[in-house]
Amino acid sequence: MRTKFLAAIAALALLAACDTPGSNSGGVTGSGGVPAVANAPTNSGAGIGSGALGAAGSVRPGSQEDLAQRVGDRIYYDSDRSDLRADARKTVEAWAGWLKQNPQVAVVIEGHCDERGTREYNLALGERRASAARNLLLTLGIDARRVSTVSYGKERPQVLGSTEAAWSQNRRAVMLVN
Numbered sequence: 001m002r003t004k005f006l007a008a009i010a011a012l013a014l015l016a017a018c019d020t021p022g023s024n025s026g027g028v029t030g031s032g033g034v035p036a037v038a039n040a041p042t043n044s045g046a047g048i049g050s051g052a053l054g055a056a057g058s059v060r061p062g063s064q065e066d067l068a069q070r071v072g073d074r075i076y077y078d079s080d081r082s083d084l085r086a087d088a089r090k091t092v093e094a095w096a097g098w099l100k101q102n103p104q105v106a107v108v109i110e111g112h113c114d115e116r117g118t119r120e121y122n123l124a125l126g127e128r129r130a131s132a133a134r135n136l137l138l139t140l141g142i143d144a145r146r147v148s149t150v151s152y153g154k155e156r157p158q159v160l161g162s163t164e165a166a167w168s169q170n171r172r173a174v175m176l177v178n
Contacts, residue, residue, distance in 0.1 A: 061101075061102060062102040062104060062105045062177070063177060064176060064177045066098075066102075067095075067098060067175065067177060070094075070098060071091065071094035071095060071097070071098050072091055072094070073174055073175050073176070074091075074172050074173065074174045074175070075087075075088035075091045075092065075133060075172060075173050076088065076168065076169070076171055076172050077129055077171040077172065077173070078171070079114070079167070079171065080117075080125070082125060082128035082129045082131075082132050083132060084132055084133065084136060088133075088173075089136065092133050092136045092137060092140075093136075093140065095107075095133075095137060095175055096136075096137050096140035096141065096142055099137070099142050099146065099147075100141070100142070105146070105177055105178070106145075106146045106147070106148075106177075106178040107146065107147055107148075107175050107176060107177055107178060108147075108148050108149065108150055108175070108176045108178055109130040109133050109134050109147065109148070109149045109150075109173050109174070109175050109176075110126075110130060110149075110150050110151075110152055110156075110173060110174045110175075110176065111125070111126030111127055111128070111129035111130030111131075111149065111150070111151040111152065111153075111173050112126055112129070112151075112152055112153070112154075112156060112157075112158070112170055112171070112172045112173065112174070113125050113126050113129075113153050113154045113170065113171060114154060114157070114166070114167035114168075114170040114171050115154045115157065115162065115167070115170070116154075116167070117154070119153055119154065119155075122153035122154040123151050123152075123153040124151070125151075125153070126151030126152055126153045127149065127151035129151075129171075129172075129173045130149035130150065130173050131149055132173075133173045133175070134147050134148075134149050154170070157170045158170050158172065
């Protein structure tokens with residue numbers, strides 16, 4: 001009887017661990033349908049403590065901070081859309097220029113959505129958003145081997161809340177230095 005009780009507790013603990021916020025349980029995929037890494041780095045503070053800052057506190061060329069400061073590391077989308085707006089297109093063109101200046105750098109483009117819609121719908125939309133940015137980079141001459149994509153759907157909101165202001169910031173693609 002005691003063994004059954006302990007087994008039930010262990011099973012509940014495993015189930016609870018499988019669906020924690022920010023986990024990669026159940027289908028977050030990258031390009032080619034490969035599962036994304038749970039808790040992959042985001043751009044907030046990426047690279048700090050890993051040599052991104054130079055000796056005098058300057059930003060190291062080719063780092064996430066360099067990308068964010070020089071050209072920006074994110075673009076935004078309209079609701080239920082994956083086509084690039086004019087402002088996003090300009091940013092992706094700037095990404096291409098930055099990548100050409102830093103030929104040693106490979107990147108991942110993350111696709112994100114707001115909280116509305118099903119998980120499956122948002123994973124697919126996030127993948128289309130990331131792919132739209134990637135496809136423009138390839139058209140602009142960036143080697144396909146340097147650019148991968150991953151969709152997080154609605155799993156990693158930038159801003160919490162159920163308002164248009166929050167949703168508009170969560171409909172995005174973010175380019176991260178590998």
